Amino acid sequence: MGLSSIWTVLILSILLEHTLDTFTQDVDGDPGGDLNDLGVTFPSPEEIKPVEFVTANSTIITSQTGSKALLPCVISNIGDGMVSWIRRKDYHLLTVGVVTYSSDARFQVIHSQHSEDWTLQIKYVQTRDAGLYECQVSSHPPTSIFIQLIVVEAKAEISGPTEKYLKPGSGLRLQCTISQSTEPPLFVFWYHNNRMINYDADKGINVTTELPTKTSLLTINSAATRHSGNYSCVPSNAQPASTYVHILN
Template identity: 80%
Template sequence: MHGNHTAHLEYSDEEELKTDVCLGFFLMVLFTSSYSEVDSVDLDLADGGDVLNELGASFPPLESPPVHFDTENNTVVTAQTGSTALVPCVINNIGDGTVSWIRRKDYHLLTVGLATYSSDDRFQAIHLQHSEDWTLQIKFVQQRDGGLYECQVSSHPPTSIFIQLNVVEARADIQGPSEKFLKPGSGLRLQCTVLQSTEPPAYVFWYHNNRMINYDVDRGINVTTELSEKSSTLTITNAATRHSGNYSCVPSNAQPASTYVHILNGENPAAMQHGGRGLSWLQCSPSSWLLILFSLVVLMC
């Protein structure tokens, strides 16, 4: 019994030894194979082999989205003389492109990026970092600035849109006829409105002849101005002969307007038309009429 037990133990140890040897050999082969594959991949990558080519074919480079203008083509912008015009150009997906502004009527290059290429320093490109807005700013706009402007991006191929700038001449207008006739003691009301203005005036001054009268309350004159409404009103509740004369409405950003006020003091309004000279020749004495008739007879003979 004892001998059999000893033989069984020896057989068990031998089986375990064989198992360990086989397992070790298998691990060695596996490690060697894996190392060879890694070397093979590294060599292929280093030599530009098939593995790199296959990866390039599987993952093609992403294309950049095309340039897109948020500002609509043929947009019309209106500015008044003397103001600052802002010609818009909002661009998406500009990438590495450069924005240029060109005045189309003479193909004059105004700006490239943020640099001004025109000798006229009234032109400037306005752009904030990381912004998509490339606005062309024109200071102290003049009538000759009106026309077509091109906003161009140096993509491949270049792409652009066109903006029309209209320049208007703002002017003041006093309602009613250019001459007004009043009786002493009556009220005078002059209403002035700024027309064709793209922005409110900074002020509106009223002049009586050559004197500014906005604050002449002690003279019976009251001026009320609504800048946001682009209007101003002058009122005199009790007009007197001293209030006769030329009245001018002078906005800060528009051409002035004038009207002449006559305060009648027993005069004939018809004789005062056109500065009091229009029909005055009709008021002749009888002797004058006889002299005129005699002259006509002599000429006819």
């Protein structure tokens, strides 16, 4: 702050103090007069409620890469306070009120008028988004809570060895399970040598997928040499898994 700015602040402070003194003298000089006579009322200390966070401090949120993370921050008695979200690892100001200050458009506050909810939404979560986030209210003094975001990378796993050996006519059973996933996939596709085979029942291949349990099962009742090759389980929201099947002559 330059010298001229300092003087400006001092002058304004003096003028404000003088105005308040004059106003007080005018009110006190009126016999029986007080601020209530002027229609000015102030809440009693009992009526002023402190800012209260409904969301628990140190809440942990787990989200998987590519999904949408929702970091809760519910506040009551906010009054005229302003809510800000700050990424603590680099003290980057993300949002103030409902305005996003970050150049990363994935960050957005979800808030409706008169609501106490100031949830921070992060779209298309990446591993670098993991860490501590601060939800702060500009009260006097400022008060805040911290939310920990854990980011996991979901992956598919096919049970058994990565290479399987079968005799012609044997049954083939491949079970794929999605681990470290915070939500079920929209779909699970199976590929044989880069060709999608979910609907190849006429070729003796059957696929059964249970999305809520994040599992998918591929079965072939009687394997033939044409069934040799690489099989891949590819969920919509997880890293794929592969296994190689050898049908021996």
